[in-house]
Amino acid sequence: MRVYNTLGRELQEFVPRAPGKVSLYVCGPTVQSAPHVGHGRQAVAFDVIRRYLQWTGLAVRYVTNITDVEDKIIAAAQDEGVTAAEVARRTTAQFLEAYRRLRVAPPDGLAFATEHIPEMIELISRLISRGHAYPAGGDVYFAVRSFPGYGKLSGRNVDELVSGARIEPGEHKRDPLDFALWKASKPGEPVWESPWGPGRPGWHIECSAMAEKDLGFGFDIHGGGLDLVFPHHENEIAQSEAAAESAPFVRTWLHNGMVTLRGEKMSKSLGNVVGLLDLLASSRPEAVRLFYLRAQYRQPIEYAPDLLTEAEAALDRLWSFRRRLGAAAVVPDADVPDAAVLQAFRSAMDDDFNTAGALGVLFDAVREGNRLLDAGEDANPIAAAYDEITAVLAIDEPATSLADLAGDLDAIAARMGISGGSPDAVVTALIDLRSRARSGRDFAVADTVRRELAALGITLEDGADGTTWHRP
RNA sequence: GGCGGCGUGGCCGAGUGGUUCAGGCAAGGGUCUGCAAAACCCUUUACCCCGGUUCAAUUCCGGGCGCCGCCUCCA
Numbered sequence: 311m312r313v314y315n316t317l318g319r320e321l322q323e324f325v326p327r328a329p330g331k332v333s334l335y336v337c338g339p340t341v342q343s344a345p346h347v348g349h350g351r352q353a354v355a356f357d358v359i360r361r362y363l364q365w366t367g368l369a370v371r372y373v374t375n376i377t378d379v380e381d382k383i384i385a386a387a388q389d390e391g392v393t394a395a396e397v398a399r400r401t402t403a404q405f406l407e408a409y410r411r412l413r414v415a416p417p418d419g420l421a422f423a424t425e426h427i428p429e430m431i432e433l434i435s436r437l438i439s440r441g442h443a444y445p446a447g448g449d450v451y452f453a454v455r456s457f458p459g460y461g462k463l464s465g466r467n468v469d470e471l472v473s474g475a476r477i478e479p480g481e482h483k484r485d486p487l488d489f490a491l492w493k494a495s496k497p498g499e500p501v502w503e504s505p506w507g508p509g510r511p512g513w514h515i516e517c518s519a520m521a522e523k524d525l526g527f528g529f530d531i532h533g534g535g536l537d538l539v540f541p542h543h544e545n546e547i548a549q550s551e552a553a554a555e556s557a558p559f560v561r562t563w564l565h566n567g568m569v570t571l572r573g574e575k576m577s578k579s580l581g582n583v584v585g586l587l588d589l590l591a592s593s594r595p596e597a598v599r600l601f602y603l604r605a606q607y608r609q610p611i612e613y614a615p616d617l618l619t620e621a622e623a624a625l626d627r628l629w630s631f632r633r634r635l636g637a638a639a640v641v642p643d644a645d646v647p648d649a650a651v652l653q654a655f656r657s658a659m660d661d662d663f664n665t666a667g668a669l670g671v672l673f674d675a676v677r678e679g680n681r682l683l684d685a686g687e688d689a690n691p692i693a694a695a696y697d698e699i700t701a702v703l704a705i706d707e708p709a710t711s712l713a714d715l716a717g718d719l720d721a722i723a724a725r726m727g728i729s730g731g732s733p734d735a736v737v738t739a740l741i742d743l744r745s746r747a748r749s750g751r752d753f754a755v756a757d758t759v760r761r762e763l764a765a766l767g768i769t770l771e772d773g774a775d776g777t778t779w780h781r782p
Numbered sequence: 783g784g785c786g787g788c789g790u791g792g793c794c795g796a797g798u799g800g801u802u803c804a805g806g807c808a809a810g811g812g813u814c815u816g817c818a819a820a821a822c823c824c825u826u827u828a829c830c831c832c833g834g835u836u837c838a839a840u841u842c843c844g845g846g847c848g849c850c851g852c853c854u855c856c857a
Contacts, residue, residue: 319786339857352857382855465785466853476854513855535857539786542856567787568851577856604795604806610788610850617794620807627806630820658796666796670805677805680821684814753816760818771819778820 311366311660314608316539316563317463321662326530327561331369333525334360335560337517337534337542338374338420341401342382345408346583347613348535348569348576354599355566355607355663356533357414358703362659365702373419373524375517376402379500379510380423394500398424408586412595413704421520423511427502429519430511433553434491434504442552445506446482448494454487457548463563464540489545491515514545518559522550532560536567536608537575567610576613584613596705597622603665603703624673628700629707631676633771633778634683635693647694651675655699665703672699683775710781712737715766722762737768741777744770 311324326332336356339349360372378398387394409416434450437443442456454460454468461467468487475486490512495501501508521529527550534543543563550559568575571582589598601621605611651671658667679692700706712719712733719737720730728739740759747755760770767781 337857340855342855346857348857350857355857380855464852467784470784471853533857536787536851537856540852541854566857568857570850573850575851575856579855600806606796608787609795612794614794617807620794623808624806627820634820664796666806667804668796670796673805677822681823684822748816751816757817764818769819772815772817773820774814 312662313562313564314662316543316565317558317560319465322562324562326368327528330367332363332371332531333529334363334370334372334531334533335517335521335525335529336372336374336532337538338376339405340377340380340382340513341398341405342380342386343401343578345405345586346569346576346578347586347589348583349405350408350412350586350589350598351569351602351611352535352566353409353414354412354602356564357412358603358665359533359564359607359663361415361702361704362663365698366656371419371525372415372417373421373521374417375421375423375520376405377423377513377516378402380513384499388498395424404587408590411590412586412598415704419524421524423516423520424500426516426520426523427511429523430515431492431504433515433519433522433549436553437491437549440552440555442548443491444484445492446484448507448509449482449490450492450506450512451483451488452491452545452549452552453485454489454548455485457552459551459557460548461544463547464544466540466544489514489541491549514542515549517542518546518549518553521546522559527554527556527559529560531562531564533564533566536565537577539563539565564607566607567605570610570612571614573612575610589618593618593622594625596707597625599703599705600625600669603669603705606662606664606666608662625705628672628676628696628705629780630771631680632693632696632700632707633780634680634773634775635689636778645690645694647698648675648691651692651695652698655695659702668699668703672696672703675699686774707780712768712781715768718766722766725762726759737763737779741770741779745777 312321313324315322339345360370363370379394383397384394387397434443437452438445438450443450443452471487477483477486492504492506492509493512494507494509500510502510521532547559551557570576571584574580574582576583597618601618602611604621654671655668658664658671675692675695679689679696682689682692697706716733719733722740723730723736726740726743728743730736740763744756744759763770768779769781771778
């Protein structure tokens with residue numbers, strides 16, 4: 311398996327720290343405002359990476375975080391006249407809801423910054439004692455020039471950074487390059503006690519503290535958005551490696567590309583965001599995932615409604631195929647998956663998680679599976695491979711619940727003169743009734759069944775293998 | 783200005799030094815079909831420009847043009 315390591319900027323053979331185990335930390339959001347389409351892309355990209363690693367037999371420990379104390383959260387709270395904790399609580403709930411609906415598997419560890427203040431203080435203290443940080447005016451700063459490796463991730467050198475760096479009013483840096491590890495709190499801001507007085511953590515320190523606490527120094531993979539390479543991840547490396555007097559903090563750095571809108575990066579500060587929950591209100595979660603996965607994770611992807619429509623159509627093609635197998639009453643799970651298909655999938659994914667290539671493999675398999683079914687041949691091995699692949703990508707069709715239609719279905723059953731029962735049983739009975747009517751060329755009854763079910767949003771499809779239904 | 787990336791057919795998007803082809807969507811034509819769909823088959827000026835290396839370049843090298851990201855908070 312080869313992955314593109316931002317540290318070194320090259321494809322490298324992936325070798326876990328401990329055989330058979332992978333430790334994976336991904337930078338989660340700062341919960342300052344509602345999630346947008348870009349956040350979803352990141353979450354899905356690493357969800358698939360995690361699922362794929364597991365599928366290959368590796369035991370993955372996946373940790374991500376919620377940064378729930380930070381300048382922008384405080385600013386948002388002050389604008390609204392509520393506490394920072396309230397903004398963080400509400401926004402966190404939105405992110406977790408969006409992730410859940412996107413079928414992002416919950417992490418093994420979900421770390422909140424505000425629950426790791428002691429670890430951060432401990433890390434900062436160690437940096438001070440080792441001469442890499444200094445308190446000043448109630449703040450604590452990291453002394454960038456004390457860490458020779460600074461810039462190795464983002465390809466910058468310290469002397470060229472000076473021109474852009476500056477000291478904001480109220481800061482007490484010795485060097486414009488330095489960054490805050492701890493900030494003295496102003497009245498009304500969140501505050502914790504510390505050896506340097508009441509204050510709150512800087513933005514970069516929480517990931518260093520939380521990742522190391524859960525996964526240990528020198529863990530396997532650290533992920534995040536490409537826009538975090540500098541300064542956030544560069545600073546994480548500096549903090550952790552300076553404190554440990556060891557390297558590397560992280561073996562492999564993976565960064566996902568940005569989502570753009572009309573060619574520009576979607577971001578809060580530009581104001582060109584499309585809400586993730588809004589998108590999920592109008593598109594099926596699996597279609598959104600497919601939209602994301604059509605490009606390899608490092609490439610930028612353009613958001614446009616038409617592209618979601620395309621993804622919806624592509625998803626229908628996948629699910630239609632799988633429904634044919636359901637109608638044919640086969641049991642793919644019991645079959646041996648088609649080895650060539652799985653091998654092709656694996657080689658695409660082993661090439662830096664090339665989901666675009668992997669989807670090509672999947673669609674090829676679907677065409678072949680459909681062809682076999684048309685010919686009346688055995689498509690079960692293809693279907694079994696399809697099931698594995700769509701499970702790894704989490705774009706398989708979820709079981710449809712008809713529970714909310716129970717009353718309506720009973721009413722139809724009564725009108726059509728059959729007995730009621732569970733919603734699924736009624737639908738099955740109606741399909742049987744219609745099949746008998748069709749055999750007797752009583753198309754009026756057959757069409758009535760189709761129409762009645764269509765009114766509830768249930769579509770019937772007739773195929774050589776039988777009739778299937780789906781909603782919507 | 784510095785660092786990094788990208789430029790493929792109507793749109794999205796993989797990939798490769800040469801042989802038949804990614805794949806999806808859209809469009810057109812067939813086959814099948816009680817209806818409605820789905821499916822299968824066929825089709826539609828691909829590789830930004832200019833040099834170079836090579837028997838052969840979309841693929842490697844150099845230059846140019848264009849676009850994007852980071853250099854300030856950002857997934």
